[in-house]
Amino acid sequence: MSSTRSDVSVLIPFSSEDKDKTEILRQCPTVQVSEVIFNNIEENETLLDYVQRLEKLVADHNINIILPTIDLSTFVHAAIARDFPHIPGPSVESCYLAFHKAYSRQYLDPTENPTPYDVVDMDSPTMLEDAQRALEKVGLPAFVKPAAAFDTFGVAKVENYEDMKRALQNLRTMRDEHPDFKSSPSAAFFKDYFKQYLDVEKYPLALRDVVIVEPYLDAVALYTVDGCIVDKEIVQWTITDELRFDHQEAKFMTVISPTSEPEDLQKRIWDVYDGVMTRMVQFGFNNCFTNIEVFRMKDGQLRLCEVNARGSKQLQGCYRESYKNANQDYVYLTAGRGVKYVTPPNTGRWASAYIVKFDNMERPGNLMDFDKIEKLKSDPDMMFILTASPDDDVTNFTGSAGCHFCWLFTYGNSREAMIRKLVDVLKLVVKKPERLTYPVHYGM
Template sequence: MSSTRSDVSVLIPFSKRNKDQEEALRQCPSVQMSDLIFSDIEEKETLLDYVQRVKKLVTEENINIILPTCDLSTMVHAAIARDFPHIPGPTVESCYLAFHKAYSRQYLDPAADLVPYAVVDLDSPTMLQDAERALEKVGFPAFVKPAAAQSTFGVAKVKNYQDMNRALQNLRTMRDEHPGFKSSPSAPFFKDYFKQYLDVEKYPLALRDVVIVEPYMDAEALYTVDGCVVDNEIVRWAITDEHRFDHGDAKFGQDLIAPTSNVRRLTEAALGCL
């Protein structure tokens, strides 16, 4: 942007008020924010419930920028962008394909040399037989993880069929006992949102609780690269290392250790400063 904007009202979904973050955002040189609103989901809200509440905030507070800072907030951003044409943002479909691990794998370049994977439906009457076939395809040891979850919830390393059965049963128990827990497989949490904003005939797994099974890859160090797309160009803004903790032989993420200092670049990109 070549000129300073002073009419920007920003809403950050799935976020509690953070003074340091607010100060960093207000330092964007080419955007003068008239308002900055933090909004977090309530304990028993579904994703659609939350989107409906955010839509009221957009109208009442004259919001014109949504700043997503996590996977789930991109879903909110996409829904708001669809319902409010003056707010720029991604499509729900693009966010969904990046979020749902089974469809992400399905839509990757088929010419690429990819490791094998399989999908198991937690609600299928043949779940255990499907799991055995998945392990025959992928081999041991394997990684099992919910296709729609976050914060590495439910990730398990399985060395045999008994480990696999235990991991699947644990996921079903967590989902059934805590249907509103957004880090579980969470079909109930997402279902109404997907029915309203996604073509569920094209993406039927959206209404199912499924896990993805992949080969376990041992590594001394794990890295996550985050970024965004601005004017069709990828902006890489954070490289997080040691995103892991030890749990027996399985190592998976719990804490973020980001050596980069480029968080400001993300916020400037999202606000239109670049």
């Protein structure tokens, strides 16, 4: 990639001060980062409140780049890009279609046999009758998940109507008891924002709190397919595998980079990615990083799982070892500046991103040894990302995918060495291994 160096001022929404992040951004070879501003949402702010506060910050500090790191920040990015034409970014509509699982199915799925789905409004007086009809439409077993949530929040496999009622009640209770929990389905949090920035007549589910109901797909593999859109062109980056845990309802977790699949299958997977991204570009997605998840079924058929209109911390933690010149953040820093990206070359190293999930959450210090984690940080073949301290209160609502406050990355010169490292580190730092949602072992 090549470009003339120029200064950029960067705003990172939904974030706290991070000196390491700032240093990495300042190492971008093609632009000079003059300022990095971290800003987080405040208690009781709606999404629109937050966007309006940040727009004043953008004007006061002459910000010209927004760096989204989570799903919610893509909406901030898109709104500011609309209101400040000098800032490159996507449309709100394209980000919304990626974010809302039902509309992703309706508008973005290019596969020959799209997965059937239905939605259930959690505030409808006919919620239970609607749930029954949804199960009749998609069949059993089914998968239920909030249509506007993230981090695998609240997903549940249902075998019958009683399971369905229980899953809906759990989600509704969680929403009502924890209205500020951002991964909770919360139409109220988004509502004013969508009224201002989205065509809510075209997308009426934006103003409703709904879950999506789908058939439970008994897939044999799941892939994350990663790339970016630069000047409306699709740039393919990487395919990564996920470990499979057959004892779990949500049975795919832990990214493995690079993929081990043969070239002919990779070509078919890239065809799905290009089909999704072509649709995203048509809806205004541009100068952004993006990835999708794709299931492979027993008969070889590929099915779209989900679409994400941003990069991934998991993948970036893998890229640092397994690929050269593969920094997702640099796509945003150089957006609109003529930088031509190519598929990053493989280093020959293997990497894994394991989310340390627990079935029942409690005080983090009871579950993991934070002192040992601190001592291990100097090991070049591993990295921790913690989102909680030992004595923090953590929300104990997991769904069938578990809940987490720690990401663990391990690296090696072979897939086997990387897995051995992962198992060895978990043995050292996890105090209650019997509570791990996804236990790993040698030989995986």
